[in-house]
Amino acid sequence: MNRRTLLTTAALALTLGTTAFAQDEEITAGFIYIGPPGDGGWTYEHDQARQKMEAHFDGKVKTIYQENVPESADAERAITQMALTGADIIFTTSFGYMDPTLAVAEKFPDVKFEHATGYKRSDNVSTYSARFYEGRAVQGHIAGKMTKTNKIGYIASVPIPEVIRGINSAYIHAKKVNPDVEFSIIWLYTWFDPAKEADAARALIENGADVVLQHTDSTAPQAAAQEAGNVITFGQASDMAEYAPMPRVSSIIDDWAPYYIARVQAVLDGTWESTDTWDGIGKGMVGIGEISDAVPADVKAEALAMKDAIASGEYHPFTGPLKKQDGSDWLAEGEVADDGTLAGMNFYLEGITAEIPN
Amino acid sequence: MDLSSINPVLLIASVMVSATPILLAAIGEMVVEKSGVLNLGVEGMMITGAVVGFAVAVSATSPGLGFVAAAIAGALLSLAFGLLTQYLLSNQVATGLGLTLVGLGLSSLIGKPYEGMKTPTLSKFEIPLLSDLPILGDMLFSHDVMVYFSLLLVAAVWAFLKYTRAGLILRAVGEGHDSAHALGYKVTQIRILAILFGGACAGLGGAYLSLVRVPQWTEGMTAGAGWIALAIVVFASWRAGRVAVGAYLFGGVTVLQLNLQAAGADVPVALLSASPYLITILVLVIISARGVHGAPASLGRPFHASH
Structure with missing residues (x-):
């Protein structure tokens, strides 16, 4: 290997490296939790699904979460904060976040919101729940x-x-x-x-x-x-x-993982639309x-x-x-x-x- | 309304279990505040005690050792607060809040491997003779040893503050630290000791949650019990006996309202649900209505010998 080849290889590696870096974390998905991920129940499953989703996209999606967010005025602050830090899609995982989610969604029309177990939707707010x-x-x-x-x-x-x-x-x-x-x-x-x-x-x-x-x-x-x-x-x-x-x-x-993967995929593809999902035993949710x-x-x-x-x-x-x-x-x-x-x-x-x- | 399904013997037993964690934490905090220090980190120390107590009890298969370890862990955490506020003169409110955050984070870190594990239960301690009494024996005299310990501790704190010279000095430090200092008492050291006692008590209270009341480790399991303890100290106007009344009222009404719901009592659930807070505050305010029951005069004020 002469010096020139070595340099080319290095340059190539560098380019590949930067491309890989640019591919890194194309979007950020945020999660708002009502309890701690260690509750062994509700929040635990949302957090497991978050991790599975992150692993599925293998570096393309960065996830962030905030735990123990009360279903009060505090929720609006927490969701706003998450939208401000650059989340592209935010999953709010408790019924009581319904109105706060809609309020924040109005202020951030480019951010997609997904509210669990609620029934109010808007152009950038979807709802999802399990039967x-x-x-x-x-x-x-x-x-x-x-x-x-x-x-x-x-x-x-x-x-x-x-x-x-x-x-x-x-x-x-x-x-x-x-x-x-x-x-x-x-x-x-x-x-x-x-x-x-x-x-x-x-x-x-x-x-x-x-x-x-x-x-x-x-x-x-x-x-x-x-x-x-x-x-x-x-x-x-x-x-x-x-x-x-x-x-x-x-x-x-x-089991929220398939849903989270599908919705984040939709954001990546630019095909995300406000929907209402309510799946049960049949679909595996x-x-x-x-x-x-x-x-x-x-x-x-x-x-x-x-x-x-x-x-x-x-x-x-x-x-x-x-x-x-x-x-x-x-x-x-x-x-x-x-x-x-x-x-x-x-x-x-x-x-x-x-x-x-x- | 059919309330016959409520068994008074079991009810009283549940009340004692429910009141003990708050009582332990509150009596400790009362001593801290009597010495003129406001430690808002009760929640953090409690949850640290809960996780350390649980971890040690599981590893050593001994709940007794778990309680000892929880007390030490709570005291160590409070020592950090003591050093920051007493020697480095940091703001007590901010440091206390910080202590709560540290405790919550630290506990979830330590507790990760212990989720879903089971603990050896604390055996019941039947007081000889008294436990043989019909009904009353089962109701009052056959609980676990921590229930009696917490009540004895309240009596001991009361006697200590009221009748001993050391108790008088502690109160003097809390009422006027400059005068106490002028008299030659070591204000900072006395406060550190009080803070350590408060930390140990909060740790014990937390361990009672994870080893007896729930019994398991779950992240964030104190869920505000430390704040309730802090509130009870204030509403009890810094008196040991009233702290016990407050803790038992709160624990008692909590359990009673759950039992009323389970028995299908015809009372609005929202009212039942709020009743522990309402009744505890109401009763403590009424019994504290007469006389002067202000906070210790130096509460929350920083002290330095050169000032």
Whole structure:
């Protein structure tokens, strides 16, 4: 190798190097989290999906995130900050960020926004959510079959349609297999507070519940149930497999990675448009975690059959005849709930004795 | 409304579990503030205690050692605050807030490998004779040892501040550090000791969360308990007994409202949810309404012998 070739090679390497560098981090994707990525539930899954997305694009996409952002005026500040630091697409991953996201989106028309679990959109704000209620149906079935005290405890977070839908779905499917079943519902008004979540699980168990369903983000209720013994739970948002086979007998798993990859790809391609995505078990956005051996084989088989029927579209968890809590008709025999009503669901179904706080 | 499903024995037991972390943190902070120092880093010290206590308890399969380690960790973190504010005369409010941020970050770093792990539980300590009493025995005298320790600590702090010479000196330092200095007391050293005590107590409170109340390690698990402890010290007007009343009220109403919800009580949930804050503040303000209960006069003021 003479000197000239060496220099050319070096120059080439340098050019390649710079090209590679220019390719580096073409866009930045930002994430706003309600809790810490270590919550073991909701935020954990969003963060896993963020990492998978980043790995998928192999250096082309830089991701940034801010954790523990409250659903208050603070959210608007955090999202604005993220837009100012140059994020091209921002995922705001909690219901309460809905209005702040729209407000910031108006000020940054060139930035794309993706709001999870909300229903308000604009030219540069998309919404996305998963049909968690499909998983709740499977959960309700197992819970109704397995409860011995006929009391099922439900740790609810904030009274929004998504949570109410989950309660309704779990309730009607538990009731279908066990007419004596009763639901005790505790509202915590927070998504993440392990001490409070554990206290709530304990209060439900002490009041006779032997199944605890949760719609909060941490694994604390699982730990409390394990301590109490003879109580079953379900992983929420994440598999929470460390509590299997008991108390955690199954779980609802959120898989956001394919969605994040598709949306960031759209930004890279310049084809991003404001859309509304609501996928379930069929598309893989909602997963049912392994049903453990603590569940009798026949119940497990029924649950899996229901999961398959939902996935194929053969069965809709909200199929009539169904009545609202006040006894008025909602769905006639064989009628299936429309997405609009489901998205704004603000009523309990017949049989639930509690009232929705407002 | 059917409240028969609430079992009073279990309810009281839950109340004690729920109140103990805040009580430990608050009684420690009260001593710190009595010495004239405002340490806003309670949350940071608590969560550091929670993670260190959990890590040591899991590694050594001994919850007792976990508590000891948590106290040491809390004290070490508070020592950083002490050195900065007492020797380098940094601003106490800013340093305390910084301590909270450091504690939250540090704890999530230390805690990563411990997520999803289980801890050995602290065994119940049944007080001889008293625990054999019907109902009352189960209700009050068969809890884990930390519950009794926290209550004894409150009594000890009260007696220390009221009856001992050392307690008098501590209060003197908090009320007028220049006078205390003129009398020959070592203001800075006394304050450092108080800060260490506060850190150790916050660490214990945090460890009680991760080892007994939840029991597991989750990032950010204190979720504001340290701030509640700080608020209770103020509303209790810096009195040990009232701090205990405040912590038990807060913990008690928290658990009671959850039980009322679980039993299906016919009370608006929003009201129940806000009740721990409302009732605690209301009661403490009412019992503090008479007499002079101001803050220690030197609270939050920096001291240097040359000034």
